Amino acid sequence: MKLKSNILFFIAGAFCFLSLSSGSVQAALAFQTEPQYENIDVISLTIKYPSEVSVLKESYWEDLKTLQEQKLKEADLNVSSDKNITHSKTGVEIVVDVELLKVPDANLFAVRIETVMARQMLLATGSDQILIMSIPLVTQGIKFVSEHELSDSIENSVSGHIDQFLRNYQATKSLREKKDAQTGHAAAEVNQPAQAVQQTQVTRDVYVASKNSEVFHKPGCRWAQNISGENRLTYNSRDEAINAGKRPCKSCNP
Numbered sequence: 001m002k003l004k005s006n007i008l009f010f011i012a013g014a015f016c017f018l019s020l021s022s023g024s025v026q027a028a029l030a031f032q033t034e035p036q037y038e039n040i041d042v043i044s045l046t047i048k049y050p051s052e053v054s055v056l057k058e059s060y061w062e063d064l065k066t067l068q069e070q071k072l073k074e075a076d077l078n079v080s081s082d083k084n085i086t087h088s089k090t091g092v093e094i095v096v097d098v099e100l101l102k103v104p105d106a107n108l109f110a111v112r113i114e115t116v117m118a119r120q121m122l123l124a125t126g127s128d129q130i131l132i133m134s135i136p137l138v139t140q141g142i143k144f145v146s147e148h149e150l151s152d153s154i155e156n157s158v159s160g161h162i163d164q165f166l167r168n169y170q171a172t173k174s175l176r177e178k179k180d181a182q183t184g185h186a187a188a189e190v191n192q193p194a195q196a197v198q199q200t201q202v203t204r205d206v207y208v209a210s211k212n213s214e215v216f217h218k219p220g221c222r223w224a225q226n227i228s229g230e231n232r233l234t235y236n237s238r239d240e241a242i243n244a245g246k247r248p249c250k251s252c253n254p
């Protein structure tokens with residue numbers, strides 16, 4: 001029964017981050033924490049952007065990153081620039097992927113921003129196999145923005161995504177503290193985050209290509225989303241895709 005509710009909460013947590021704000025869900029799942037937000041100690045932030053779209057300068061992206069890192073620090077997280085942060089059990093990488101396209105013959109840009117968090121998860125299969133999962137945080141649909149609104153629009157969206165992460169992180173932290181106070185466990189005895197994760201909920205880092213194209217993508221790429229079911233090929237690794245004769249997409253950099 002306990003396991004069942006953990007799984008349900010994991011699904012709710014990973015795919016519907018609004019669950020905490022819904023009164024009835026909150027009551028039914030009182031003191032259930034979100035496993036992916038537990039035991040976070042160190043965090044790194046990566047903002048991916050199309051450097052060929054030169055309307056926003058490199059300094060804009062650097063400032064945007066610094067601003068968001070500042071918010072993470074204010075929430076008492078250690079911010080690191082370590083690229084291998086997910087090699088640590090308490091390390092989380094947040095990846096903000098900004099896709100940007102100039103609309104031909106119009107002073108408009110199409111903008112799509114997706115934010116994921118990557119961290120180690122242990123499979124609850126009795127083995128100690130560790131998997132680095134990429135968990136969707138916020139996916140924003142395509143927005144059309146004029147050139148003079150572009151910098152503010154991207155900053156507001158990215159800032160909103162980081163705020164969403166911090167709300168979930170802080171909600172889990174305070175639920176954990178309440179739970180520990182009630183059960184008399186010290187915070188140090190907190191379970192590893194992934195114990196509630198079942199293999200069926202694991203999303204591997206798979207790559208996607210069309211039978212009719214030489215390019216492969218991350219599943220979240222806008223080009224990948226246009227591939228119909230019958231033409232869709234998937235690969236479990238980058239090497240597998242390359243060995244099959246595909247090359248990486250220039251938009252999503254798989």
Ligand SMILES: [Zn+2]
Nearest residue numbers: 217221249252
């Ligand atoms: Zn792509």
